[in-house]
Amino acid sequence: xxxxxxxxxxxxxxxxxxxxxxxxxxxxxxxxxxxxxxxxxxxxxxxxxxxxxxxxxxxxxxxxxxxxxxxxxxxxxxxxxxxxxxxxxxxxxxxxxxx
Numbered sequence: 001x002x003x004x005x006x007x008x009x010x011x012x013x014x015x016x017x018x019x020x021x022x023x024x025x026x027x028x029x030x031x032x033x034x035x036x037x038x039x040x041x042x043x044x045x046x047x048x049x050x051x052x053x054x055x056x057x058x059x060x061x062x063x064x065x066x067x068x069x070x071x072x073x074x075x076x077x078x079x080x081x082x083x084x085x086x087x088x089x090x091x092x093x094x095x096x097x098x099x
Contacts, residue, residue, distance in 0.1 A: 007090035014083030021077040022047065028072040032057050050074050 029043045038057055046054035050073070058071055 007087050010087035014087050017080035021080050025072050
């Protein structure tokens with residue numbers, strides 16, 4: 001049985017972590033959408049950066065969240081996306097290897 005290449009492992013791990021980061025973001029900010037505290041266009045930038053409005057909305061939200069999660073960290077999204085980028089780069093720049 002062939003061992004999976006590092007790029008394949010990074011691609012899978014990066015994909016799973018990116019999905020988890022998006023789900024984490026959704027758990028936190030979905031409550032804000034349901035209560036009309038913020039609009040979708042105000043919430044989407046919070047996926048990639050922690051702005052003052054995102055932090056304020058998180059701190060003012062008093063709704064119950066899944067598993068008690070109240071904060072989101074955009075660094076999770078960037079870290080997972082970085083893993084995906086490295087995996088894609090590794091797969092793209094392979095020289096002389098069978099794909």
